Amino acid sequence: MNNIKTVLITGANKGIGFEAARQLGALGFVVLLGARSEERGLAATATLKSEGIKAHFILLDVTRQDTINDAFEKIERELAHSMRSSTMWESRSIKGLLRASWSCPF
Ligand SMILES: NC(=O)c1ccc[n+]([C@@H]2O[C@H](COP(=O)([O-])OP(=O)(O)OC[C@H]3O[C@@H](n4cnc5c(N)ncnc54)[C@H](OP(=O)(O)O)[C@@H]3O)[C@@H](O)[C@H]2O)c1
Numbered sequence: 603m604n605n606i607k608t609v610l611i612t613g614a615n616k617g618i619g620f621e622a623a624r625q626l627g628a629l630g631f632v633v634l635l636g637a638r639s640e641e642r643g644l645a646a647t648a649t650l651k652s653e654g655i656k657a658h659f660i661l662l663d664v665t666r667q668d669t670i671n672d673a674f675e676k677i678e679r680e681l682a683h684s685m686r687s688s689t690m691w692e693s694r695s696i697k698g699l700l701r702a703s704w705s706c707p708f
Contacts, residue, residue, distance in 0.1 A: 608681070612636040612664050615646040627655030634677065636662035638669070 609626050613619040615637035627633045627650055635650070635657055637643025643659045650657040658681060662673045 606630065606632055608632040608634065610634040610636060610660065610677070612662055613638075615639065615642040620646055623657065624650060624653070624655065627653070627657060632656045632658070634658050634660045634681065636660045636664075636673065638663035638666075 607630075609623075609631045611619050611623050611626075611633065614623045614633070614635040619636075623633045623635055623646075633650065633655060635643055635647050637646065637659065638661070640659075640661055643661065647657045647659040660673045660676060661669055663669045
């Protein structure tokens with residue numbers, strides 16, 4: 603089992619979110635860049651990748667349940683297998699946050 607950690611950051615295409623993604627990525631985290639605009643999110647992801655950071659774009663508007671559900675599915679389908687521990691994903695990490703916290707109305 604490796605020790606690479608994965609972090610999901612919402613609003614990560616600019617500002618504090620982007621800088622947090624950049625700094626965590628530079629520390630070795632795999633960064634899931636959540637953004638509500640595909641264009642802006644992909645551009646930010648490309649910038650971080652050009653800096654050598656392992657970054658993946660996730661379309662995610664935190665006020666839209668459909669994008670939350672899609673983000674959950676995408677992470678589980680495409681990325682969960684590479685996370686530090688599938689047990690962690692199954693129990694209480696990003697999956698838990700998406701299910702528990704974000705299922706509440708804003
Ligand atoms: N900058 C500071 O010094 C500072 C200090 C204390 C607190 N804060 C707080 O920290 C937060 C971020 O600040 P910031 O300066 O980084 O702001 P920012 O540059 O305006 O960035 C905000 C980010 O949030 C995204 N966003 C907005 N609504 C969203 C939604 N519904 N779903 C997903 N993403 C959404 C934006 O995406 P789009 O590009 O699509 O709009 C953008 O990526 C704000 O709440 C701010 O009040 C900032």
